[in-house]
Amino acid sequence: MKKKTVKKVLLRILLVLVTFLVVTFAGAYITLYSICHGPSLAARDLFVSTILETGQMKFLASWYFSEEEILAITGRNGMAEQTQEVDMGLINIQKPGEDTTGENGENQESFDRDAITIEEISGRSFYAKMMIINDPSRVKLATIYPWSDTNHSKNGQTLEELVTNADCLAGINGGEYYSEGNWGGMPKGLVVSDGKILYNVPQYGDVMVGFTKDDILVIRTIGNMTASKVQEMVEELQIRDAVSFKDVDSGDSNHFVKLIINGEAREISGNGSGANPRTVIGQRADGTVLMLVTDGRGASGHLGATAADLIAIMQDYGAVNAGNLDGGSSSAMYYDGAYEMTSVTLYYATSSWRLPTAFVVEKRD
Numbered sequence: 359m360k361k362k363t364v365k366k367v368l369l370r371i372l373l374v375l376v377t378f379l380v381v382t383f384a385g386a387y388i389t390l391y392s393i394c395h396g397p398s399l400a401a402r403d404l405f406v407s408t409i410l411e412t413g414q415m416k417f418l419a420s421w422y423f424s425e426e427e428i429l430a431i432t433g434r435n436g437m438a439e440q441t442q443e444v445d446m447g448l449i450n451i452q453k454p455g456e457d458t459t460g461e462n463g464e465n466q467e468s469f470d471r472d473a474i475t476i477e478e479i480s481g482r483s484f485y486a487k488m489m490i491i492n493d494p495s496r497v498k499l500a501t502i503y504p505w506s507d508t509n510h511s512k513n514g515q516t517l518e519e520l521v522t523n524a525d526c527l528a529g530i531n532g533g534e535y536y537s538e539g540n541w542g543g544m545p546k547g548l549v550v551s552d553g554k555i556l557y558n559v560p561q562y563g564d565v566m567v568g569f570t571k572d573d574i575l576v577i578r579t580i581g582n583m584t585a586s587k588v589q590e591m592v593e594e595l596q597i598r599d600a601v602s603f604k605d606v607d608s609g610d611s612n613h614f615v616k617l618i619i620n621g622e623a624r625e626i627s628g629n630g631s632g633a634n635p636r637t638v639i640g641q642r643a644d645g646t647v648l649m650l651v652t653d654g655r656g657a658s659g660h661l662g663a664t665a666a667d668l669i670a671i672m673q674d675y676g677a678v679n680a681g682n683l684d685g686g687s688s689s690a691m692y693y694d695g696a697y698e699m700t701s702v703t704l705y706y707a708t709s710s711w712r713l714p715t716a717f718v719v720e721k722r723d
Contacts, residue, residue, distance in 0.1 A: 406431045408632030408661065411613065412686065435628035437665060440605075440616040441579075444679050448620055449574045451494060451645030472722050474528065476698060479650075479671060483633050484663040486652035487691055487698050488675060489528060489719075494573035494645045496720040499532065499551045499599035500524040505714065506543030514542025514712035517690045518697070524718050528693040530637050530649045532715035533567070533601025534684050542712030547602030548580060549715055550592055558585045560602075565615035567639060567681040568600020575641035577616055577681040579605070601715050603683050614665060618680040623669045630665030635689040635702050639717060640672045640680030648675050649717070651691040651699040687711055 406419050406428060419428055452471070471493045479486040491497060500520040506512035514535070521529040534546040547564040549557040553571065564581035566588075576595060580588050580602060592600075604613040614631060616624055617638065624630075635654040641647055650671060654662020663671075665682075672680040690710035691699040701710045 403431050403435050403628060404633060404661075406632075407435045407629065408634060411632045411634050433627075435630060435632075436626070437614055437630050438625035440619060440624045442619040442622065443578060444574075444576050445620045446570070446574045446576070448678050449641060449643060449645055451573055474719065476693060481652070481663060481667055483661040484652045484654055484667065485658055485660055486650060486663065486671070488671070489530070489649040489691060489693065489698070490675075491647040491649070491719055494569065494575070494641065494647045496722070497569060497599070497647050498524070498526070498718055498720060499549070499568070499601065500526065500529065500716050500718045501549060501551050501556060502543065502714050503549075503551065503556045505545065505557065506541070512543045514714045516712060517692045517710040517716055520713060520716040521692050521718050525721065526718040527721045528691075529716045529718035530639070530651055530691050531684060531688045531710065531713050532717055534603045535714045537688070537711070542714055545601070545714045548588060548600060550597050550600040553596075553598045555589060555592060558588055560585060560588050563604040563606035563613070564602045565605045565681070566597075566600050566602050567615065567683060568597050571596045571598045573645060575639065575647070575679050576600075577619065577679055581605075599717075601683070603681075615681045617665070617669050617682055618672055618677050621678050623673060626665055626669070630669075633662035633664050634686055636663045636668055636685040637683040637689045638668050638672060638680055639683060640675070640677035642676045643678050648672065648677055648680070649691065651689050653699065653702060655686070655702045657702045688713065
């Protein structure tokens with residue numbers, strides 16, 4: 359009798375779980391169906407554009423739309439090709455001891471080259487923080503190099519670990535990497551640290567984002583180059599620290615890097631992209647570095663930031679050049695012993711994903 363009772367209890371528990379899962383799945387499906395086929399074209403476009411930027415959820419778009427419909431949606435919310443190269447002559451970094459008189463004769467002695475400030479930004483569908491680093495020479499690249507072997511035996515590090523192990527003050531997540539299983543031990547594209555190329559496997563769509571030895575931010579397409587050509591470019595431009603991310607708009611994939619080049623914003627249609635957590639780095643004409651991280655994917659009820667949002671923010675903060683870095687669940691910001699922005703993944707809600715690279719900010723004595 360006891361065995362029969364236990365069996366009945368287990369079956370009832372199993373039935374409850376199955377019912378819960380079916381109801382939850384059906385509810386989610388109906389909710390998404392109402393978004394995709396409801397009266398709001400904007401909501402439909404934003405949903406599809408957002409889903410296509412995720413690593414694991416792209417298939418959801420094909421549940422509700424044909425390939426032709428998806429292409430039509432991405433066509434309404436895309437970005438024109440940006441072919442301009444960064445004009446390094448537009449950046450004039452004031453060195454310590456130089457004349458502090460401005461163009462209009464005003465005194466600029468109040469400008470503190472060592473200052474770092476963090477400002478909060480609230481958008482319609484996101485919350486963000488902007489870290490402003492007045493001295494660009496403090497921005498470096500921290501890595502876990504040497505990389506993992508093919509058996510993925512070496513994990514990446516959290517942003518906190520990358521910042522701390524480099525004996526730095528602050529940082530944001532860096533370039534693209536192999537994220538399967540969230541082990542984070544191997545980058546993609548290009549990695550340059552302290553003038554040395556640590557990884558050089560350019561792929562279609564790759565765009566380099568990094569700093570020269572003169573502390574100027576350079577954003578340049580490398581996906582059409584061979585590894586040897588990339589090496590020549592790194593040496594010619596004297597790149598000291600750099601990573602890469604994808605700039606690809608091809609139907610079911612929408613990733614972008616170039617946002618503002620030489621003061622000109624990239625042309626977009628609609629929102630330009632979906633809404634997701636983002637990480638952006640930019641530079642003002644005086645060399646000041648701008649690091650932006652936004653939330654999204656349900657964090658604090660926010661969907662995330664679009665390309666249009668990022669361009670508007672970086673323009674407001676005076677960026678001459680600005681590039682989008684790896685985002686999504688990887689987006690994070692760390693400063694002075696604490697996270698300012700953390701991963702949107704539940705498991706890493708108080709930390710960050712494991713990463714192979716991060717742009718970090720050196721301490722000052």
